[in-house]
Amino acid sequence: MIKLDVNGKQHQLDVAPDTPLLWALRDTLHLTGTKYGCGQALCGACTVQVDGAPMRSCVTPVSAVAGRRITTIEAVDRDRVGKAVQDAWRKLDVVQCGYCQSGQIMSAVSLLRQNRRPSDNDIDNAMSGNLCRCATYVRIRAAIHEAAKALA
Amino acid sequence: MNTIENLSRRRFLQGSAGLTLGFCLPALAAPVAGPGKAGEGAVGPIHFEPNAFLRIGTDNTVTVLSKHLEMGQGTYTGLATILADELDADWNTVRVEGAPADAKRYNNLFWGPAQGTGGSTAMANSWEQMRKAGAAGRAMLVSAAAIKWNVPAAEIMVRDGVLSHTKSKHRASFGELAVDAATLPVPTDLKLKDPKDFRLIGKQVKRKDSADKTNGQARFTQDVQLPGMLVAVVAHPPRFGATVKSFDARRAKAVKGVVDVVQIPQGVAVLASDTWSAKKGRDALSVNWDESQAFTLGSEEIFARYRELAKTPGLVAHQSGDADQAFGKAARVVRASYDFPYLAHAAMEPMNCVIRLGGDGCEVWNGEQMQTGDQYALAGLFGLKPEQVTIHMLYAGGSFGRRASSHSDYVLEAAHIVKAIDGRAPVKLVWMREDDMRAGYYRPLFHHALEAALDDKGRLTGWRHRLVGQSIVAGTAFEKNLVKDGIDQVSVEGAANLPYAIPNMKVDLHTPKDIPVPVLWWRSVGSSHTAYSTETFLDQVAGAMGTDPVALRLALLPGHPRHAGVLKLAAEKAGWGGPLKAGKPGERRGRGVAVHESFNSYVAQVAEVTVGKDGSIKVDRIVCAVDCGIAINPDNVRAQVQGAIGFALSAALHGEITLKEGRVEQGNFDGYPPLRIHEMPVVEVHIVPSAAAPSGIGEPGVPPAAPAVANAIAAATGKHLTRMPFNPAELAA
Numbered sequence: 057m058i059k060l061d062v063n064g065k066q067h068q069l070d071v072a073p074d075t076p077l078l079w080a081l082r083d084t085l086h087l088t089g090t091k092y093g094c095g096q097a098l099c100g101a102c103t104v105q106v107d108g109a110p111m112r113s114c115v116t117p118v119s120a121v122a123g124r125r126i127t128t129i130e131a132v133d134r135d136r137v138g139k140a141v142q143d144a145w146r147k148l149d150v151v152q153c154g155y156c157q158s159g160q161i162m163s164a165v166s167l168l169r170q171n172r173r174p175s176d177n178d179i180d181n182a183m184s185g186n187l188c189r190c191a192t193y194v195r196i197r198a199a200i201h202e203a204a205k206a207l208a
Numbered sequence: 209m210n211t212i213e214n215l216s217r218r219r220f221l222q223g224s225a226g227l228t229l230g231f232c233l234p235a236l237a238a239p240v241a242g243p244g245k246a247g248e249g250a251v252g253p254i255h256f257e258p259n260a261f262l263r264i265g266t267d268n269t270v271t272v273l274s275k276h277l278e279m280g281q282g283t284y285t286g287l288a289t290i291l292a293d294e295l296d297a298d299w300n301t302v303r304v305e306g307a308p309a310d311a312k313r314y315n316n317l318f319w320g321p322a323q324g325t326g327g328s329t330a331m332a333n334s335w336e337q338m339r340k341a342g343a344a345g346r347a348m349l350v351s352a353a354a355i356k357w358n359v360p361a362a363e364i365m366v367r368d369g370v371l372s373h374t375k376s377k378h379r380a381s382f383g384e385l386a387v388d389a390a391t392l393p394v395p396t397d398l399k400l401k402d403p404k405d406f407r408l409i410g411k412q413v414k415r416k417d418s419a420d421k422t423n424g425q426a427r428f429t430q431d432v433q434l435p436g437m438l439v440a441v442v443a444h445p446p447r448f449g450a451t452v453k454s455f456d457a458r459r460a461k462a463v464k465g466v467v468d469v470v471q472i473p474q475g476v477a478v479l480a481s482d483t484w485s486a487k488k489g490r491d492a493l494s495v496n497w498d499e500s501q502a503f504t505l506g507s508e509e510i511f512a513r514y515r516e517l518a519k520t521p522g523l524v525a526h527q528s529g530d531a532d533q534a535f536g537k538a539a540r541v542v543r544a545s546y547d548f549p550y551l552a553h554a555a556m557e558p559m560n561c562v563i564r565l566g567g568d569g570c571e572v573w574n575g576e577q578m579q580t581g582d583q584y585a586l587a588g589l590f591g592l593k594p595e596q597v598t599i600h601m602l603y604a605g606g607s608f609g610r611r612a613s614s615h616s617d618y619v620l621e622a623a624h625i626v627k628a629i630d631g632r633a634p635v636k637l638v639w640m641r642e643d644d645m646r647a648g649y650y651r652p653l654f655h656h657a658l659e660a661a662l663d664d665k666g667r668l669t670g671w672r673h674r675l676v677g678q679s680i681v682a683g684t685a686f687e688k689n690l691v692k693d694g695i696d697q698v699s700v701e702g703a704a705n706l707p708y709a710i711p712n713m714k715v716d717l718h719t720p721k722d723i724p725v726p727v728l729w730w731r732s733v734g735s736s737h738t739a740y741s742t743e744t745f746l747d748q749v750a751g752a753m754g755t756d757p758v759a760l761r762l763a764l765l766p767g768h769p770r771h772a773g774v775l776k777l778a779a780e781k782a783g784w785g786g787p788l789k790a791g792k793p794g795e796r797r798g799r800g801v802a803v804h805e806s807f808n809s810y811v812a813q814v815a816e817v818t819v820g821k822d823g824s825i826k827v828d829r830i831v832c833a834v835d836c837g838i839a840i841n842p843d844n845v846r847a848q849v850q851g852a853i854g855f856a857l858s859a860a861l862h863g864e865i866t867l868k869e870g871r872v873e874q875g876n877f878d879g880y881p882p883l884r885i886h887e888m889p890v891v892e893v894h895i896v897p898s899a900a901a902p903s904g905i906g907e908p909g910v911p912p913a914a915p916a917v918a919n920a921i922a923a924a925t926g927k928h929l930t931r932m933p934f935n936p937a938e939l940a941a
Contacts, residue, residue: 059450071484072464075484076484077697079482079483079484082431082481082483083433083439083482083484084482086242086431086433087424088424088427088430088431089423089424089425090424091428091430091556091557091605092430092483092558092638093556093557093558093641093877094876094877095641095876096641096876096877096878098876098877098878099315099556099877101556110613125571127425129422129423129424130423130424130425132423132424132627133423142422142423145418145422146414146418146419146422148554149414149415149843149844149847150418150422151280151415151417151418151421151422152280152281152282152606152847152848152851153279153280153555153556153557153603153604153605153606153607154280154417154420154421154426154603154605155424155428155555155556155557155605155606156605157422157555158424179885180885180886181886183885184885184886186883187556187877187882187884188556188852188854188885189554189555189556189608189855189858189882190280190556190606190855191850191851191852191853191854191855191857191858191882191883191888192847192850192851192854192887193846193854193883193884193885194850194888194890194891195850196885197885197888207898
């Protein structure tokens with residue numbers, strides 16, 4: 057049994073310790089907002105926050121995050137930064153297919169928590185691990201600036 | 209497999225003329241699923257359904273049923289915009305639901321009696337249909353109000369979901385009139401709005417899927433969970449054409465969670481209670497492959513064959529004037545040849561499909577792009593009638609053509625697994641990224657050879673263009689409509705219909721039939737390679753003529769005002785001809801242009817690039833002008849063009865699926881890297897105001913991007929790149 061703290065809720069999971077957090081979230085806890093894209097931390101679609109820092113859940117075994125504070129897209133709007141990012145995403149209609157956007161948003165929230173006025177270069181550095189095959193990058197950049205403005 | 213194809217082929221009728229994607233089936237029997245059954249379920253009580261596309265609840269909810277797949281291109285929002293405008297609905301109360309699979313009601317009007325999404329046809333084929341659907345609903349609500357209030361219908365106003373009669377001061381919402389309206393006859397004589405009265409079309413409306421796609425609630429196939437469902441991960445053959453000789457499932461079955469291991473025509477499937485267990489089981493499986501019939505050539509060998517073929521005449525796809533005579537008399541001939549690799553679609557959501565076999569049919573959950581074809585394919589396999597195949601169309605996490613599988617490939621793979629376990633559990637087939645990237649169905653590898661003849665006065669008098677590449681539509685239901693006199697129209701689109709006024713032209717095509725690599729449409733299809741070769745070659749010709757590339761194009765475009773219109777607009781907005789800010793020491797900068805029509809939309813782009821000393825390429829800015837007829841959602845037009853440019857740059861800068869001894873060398877995003885945010889240029893999109901009927905916007909932004917960038921690189925370095933993806937080593941100073 058592995059204890060997971062996800063979005064403020066405690067869970068006891070009967071899964072193999074090497075199970076990636078991604079599949080525990082999706083298949084066991086049915087939190088399907090976190091997506092599978094590559095399984096190798098190459099695309100960022102599976103990004104969640106562990107103790108506030110972005111983490112690729114597809115290569116993170118559940119055993120490594122037992123007892124740590126995990127936040128997924130389903131709870132992203134529970135804090136001010138997360139809500140600002142979500143609002144900016146909606147205001148600018150960033151999404152297209154939407155599959156990568158949970159991961160994009162989780163990475164953007166982590167960036168804005170650390171850096172309230174990110175430059176384009178800061179955004180490139182923080183977001184270049186998140187692929188978007190629809191290439192919504194123009195709007196991701198604009199939405200991060202928009203959220204930063206709202207948080208100022 | 210053969211039975212299905214034969215059955216389907218026999219049933220496909222000779223297509224109607226002039227269709228981009230002519231896909232024809234006889235009319236199907238009555239549907240098994242009604243509106244809502246296949247979607248997410250209606251919100252609020254249903255009282256008024258004037259037609260197959262509209263439902264108005266007594267709670268004022270306006271539900272628009274989308275017959276087309278939402279895969280990111282904005283279709284749900286676009287279709288709802290058209291209908292809601294004619295209905296005069298309140299945009300905030302409009303929701304969109306995926307329509308069930310039923311070609312009788314929901315066929316693509318450009319495809320004959322078949323339902324499906326593709327070829328950038330969603331808005332174009334639905335324009336009149338959705339307007340009429342909205343207008344019919346409006347007329348019935350107005351009639352209901354006129355009867356209830358005993359006032360003339362002509363005096364009733366409708367605005368934002370509310371009907372009112374000024375003189376009598378009556379007011380009622382859609383919901384309040386829904387019950388009455390439902391009892392009235394559906395009008396046949398409909399008056400559509402004068403475009404000047406549009407309140408949503410052409411204005412800024414918000415996407416309908418933004419909220420669910422930013423809080424984790426949007427439902428993709430990958431997210432489907434059914435009671436008792438098993439997840440299947442498949443061991444696929446290492447080469448195309450290889451089959452299972454034998455397999456040992458002991459180690460796979462020892463993995464906790466693994467329930468079963470079954471052989472299917474596509475390989476060996478491991479079924480488990482969850483995805484991770486299925487994947488571990490698949491990886492633990494040992495399979496002995498029979499590769500005696502497998503394809504063993506590499507990409508370089510295929511290119512070598514194609515280059516040889518290009519030395520001989522192909523089937524003529526277009527001929528005007530006498531090209532051979534023009535070349536005979538030429539004072540100067542410009543030549544270039546081009547290589548385009550296989551490309552994977554690599555949608556962020558790898559292919560997947562959920563199928564449940566029940567007593568009276570089968571149920572499918574899928575990012576469904578080819579309803580009718582998939583219904584026939586599954587009916588064939590399961591011994592059902594097509595209408596016994598119910599399809600729940602979910603959001604697709606991208607497609608770019610991949611889910612429009614004319615072979616129903618991954619859908620059939622899921623079905624074979626369900627069949628192999630006698631339908632005892634619903635099955636979710638999950639492809640890992642490597643399965644998705646190595647499974648084929650690529651944009652075909654192509655070789656092009658171009659020649660231009662200049663006469664002694666330096667005028668462009670002749671153009672010869674030879675293409676070599678596999679046919680996408682051969683052997684599919686699309687063949688009858690899209691292969692004419694041996695020429696697959698989608699192989700030569702953008703080349704055979706080159707708009708330029710060159711007096712003598714010849715375009716011919718070789719279609720090798722001995723390459724079994726599965727190929728498929730990839731966002732913009734033939735134009736993904738023809739726009740590149742024609743538009744970069746024309747710049748080379750302009751260089752040889754000493755003419756400005758924009759001036760040359762404009763001179764060659766009489767009678768093509770929409771091409772010329774976007775070209776002039778893009779050039780003007782980009783400051784064409786004006787100075788370009790110099791780069792840092794050692795950097796070379798350039799500006800390049802391209803214009804291309806695809807799917808009846810016209811797009812011109814001007815790119816600005818910086819080439820580093822080491823040959824590294826940075827695309828700084830792309831200015832784009834687009835004419836897609838009436839822009840239903842201008843903001844979505846901008847979004848699609850921005851995204852299309854990023855998609856095209858992925859292929860220009862990085863994208864390449866290569867075979868070595870028949871094996872695909874790439875497996876994940878490290879070997880096949882799509883564009884990342886730091887590589888995305890600044891994009892400016894300018895929309896040409898138009899009163900023409902809407903045409904597509906999902907694909908047309910793709911074709912001009914790579915050639916505009918290549919032409920900018922040539923302007924910066926003098927080097928014309930003839931191979932995609934670009935090789936920076938060729939550009940080192």
